[in-house]
Amino acid sequence: MEAFISRKRPKLASTIPEAQETFSPRGNCLYDDEESTDLKLATLSSLFPTLDQATLLDLLISTDGSVEAVSGSLSGKTEDGSSRKRSAVSLGYQTSLSAFRKSENAEPGSPSAKRRALTRKGQTLHLYAPEDIANHTPCSIIHNFLPAREADNLLRELLEEALTFERQTFKLFDNVVQSPHSACFYVESLEERERQKTDYLYNGSYLKDVRQITPQMRTVSNKVQPVVNEEIAKRTAHHYPDGKKLKYQSPHEWIPNAAFVNCYTGSESVGFHCDQLTYLGPRAIIGSLSLGVAREFRVRKIVARDDDEHADFKDQRADAEGQIAIHLPHNSLLVMHAEMQEEWKHSIHPAKIIDPHPIAGNKRINITYRYYRESFHPTYTPRCKCNVATVLRCVQRKKENRGRYMWMCHAGLTPGKGG
Numbered sequence: 001m002e003a004f005i006s007r008k009r010p011k012l013a014s015t016i017p018e019a020q021e022t023f024s025p026r027g028n029c030l031y032d033d034e035e036s037t038d039l040k041l042a043t044l045s046s047l048f049p050t051l052d053q054a055t056l057l058d059l060l061i062s063t064d065g066s067v068e069a070v071s072g073s074l075s076g077k078t079e080d081g082s083s084r085k086r087s088a089v090s091l092g093y094q095t096s097l098s099a100f101r102k103s104e105n106a107e108p109g110s111p112s113a114k115r116r117a118l119t120r121k122g123q124t125l126h127l128y129a130p131e132d133i134a135n136h137t138p139c140s141i142i143h144n145f146l147p148a149r150e151a152d153n154l155l156r157e158l159l160e161e162a163l164t165f166e167r168q169t170f171k172l173f174d175n176v177v178q179s180p181h182s183a184c185f186y187v188e189s190l191e192e193r194e195r196q197k198t199d200y201l202y203n204g205s206y207l208k209d210v211r212q213i214t215p216q217m218r219t220v221s222n223k224v225q226p227v228v229n230e231e232i233a234k235r236t237a238h239h240y241p242d243g244k245k246l247k248y249q250s251p252h253e254w255i256p257n258a259a260f261v262n263c264y265t266g267s268e269s270v271g272f273h274c275d276q277l278t279y280l281g282p283r284a285i286i287g288s289l290s291l292g293v294a295r296e297f298r299v300r301k302i303v304a305r306d307d308d309e310h311a312d313f314k315d316q317r318a319d320a321e322g323q324i325a326i327h328l329p330h331n332s333l334l335v336m337h338a339e340m341q342e343e344w345k346h347s348i349h350p351a352k353i354i355d356p357h358p359i360a361g362n363k364r365i366n367i368t369y370r371y372y373r374e375s376f377h378p379t380y381t382p383r384c385k386c387n388v389a390t391v392l393r394c395v396q397r398k399k400e401n402r403g404r405y406m407w408m409c410h411a412g413l414t415p416g417k418g419g
């Protein structure tokens, strides 16, 4: 029988234990070399939820990347006996980073060059101001997006909905792992709801609970759409070469027609991941509305590597450029632009301190509005010879193939199944 792993839910308290990195059930959950360190860390985090990432990474390196060896050596010990290497991050007020910008070896106006000068391995840069977020990450943010009353009413409605959300389960190696937060998927119509349950695969299984968007969610979606399209236009004009959309980016308008609603209670989190491109297509854009408790959205750039690099370095690369924390207060709309899913990973960091929200208490609700493109419906995308659906992947780390897309058989990615 498979081991069933679930993280203990921490009690709501003003101080919450050190961060874990866990895995998103909707992210690219793969078993190839590119993702192996994250997956190994995710598995170990699930097995030893009180150990921090730095300790687990050290242990992985010392055992040549063997999850079994780390797990075996740790299972005899009490988890609390571990040493914690990361020091707590202190948050401070910041108006803008523009005064500190350096542009050594950088092309004028190159946002990535500016960001590189600011983050380093093992460090986290905390960003609050919209201009800093746009300059140093592939995201833009709009604070106080909805009229206050509308945001509060939507929050109330979704808190009620979230009472029946479930933690999604997904398979990681030979274990079934539960996501450390709860979520539910919403689509436009009842017909689409049925199509979702039978046609679309998420990490090898069909969603059981798909709901139709509520009238309030639709009203907000209609407001999100033009603003996201304006943000795409701004991003294109100011950040992309020659002011043109990126290669493979859709030239058409962005039209949200589906949404994942996430609920995080207390310190609940979601591990570093990229969202699946299979139904969104390349260079996908996501509009993400935050409600309730303010939480940290962490992003980090995926660093390319050479093929002949030593395995130890591969493991250490996960955090090679450091992380950037974007603070997401109630009623903020974050746009994840076209570079995000291919070149960066994102997560919701486990909270150490929760500042209770007057309506939501210790909860955060997040709606990620997405555009499911009809041409990426499974009817039109390739099927493997073994008749299993394929997933759309972009090569992220291998330098020689970086940025190339491929359709991969899902069976080959599922442990125990050949493809």
Ligand SMILES: O=C(O)CCC(=O)C(=O)O
Pocket: 024, 026, 260, 262, 270, 275, 288, 297, 346, 347, 348, 366, 368
């Ligand atoms: O809660 C968030 O802000 C992000 C959620 C997320 O990454 C996802 O739904 O894929």
Ligand SMILES: [Fe+2]
Pocket: 024, 273, 274, 275, 346
């Ligand atoms: Fe995501």
